[in-house]
Amino acid sequence: MAQTPRTKKTGPRKVSSRGRMPSGKPNPIDVHVGARVRLRRTLLGMSQEKLGEALGLTFQQVQKYERGANRIGSSRLFDLSRVLDVPVSFFFDDMGDDLKAQSPALIAGVGGLEEPPAQFEHDPMAKRETLELVRAYYRITDPHVRKRVYELAKALADAAEAMGR
8 A cells, every 4th residue: 555645844834914913813904994995885875795796706705805804905996996986095094193003014113114204295197186177178079168178277277376376
């Protein structure tokens, strides 16, 4: 009778914490983001099942995201923002400083996150309002009307600048 080959023991298997707390509980930031998903979904009157269908997920996966049990990756967060019609930043709104301190990098003491982030100017071209304005502008089919809207916007901006606003 042939024996099955034995494998060498290498000790306890290391399990990735994947951003979880040392206790094994979900990271509070993930819980916050999940709660914001649930808040927006319920404000829209959307079921977990409908949200799951829109994302190609089961309602159980949506439940896990909403509880923070499963972390939401950036591409999924992007999809959620589109389906729920909010900017990605919505999911991080109302997050207190104590919660921000629970970042996995801060907990591990790596990444240079101890210093406050450098301030940056908000790019108006990255705002949703700008995109909506440009889309509306190009939906104007008459080129003469479109040119008048353009001239009006410029005149308003010049007047506001002259008034020091």
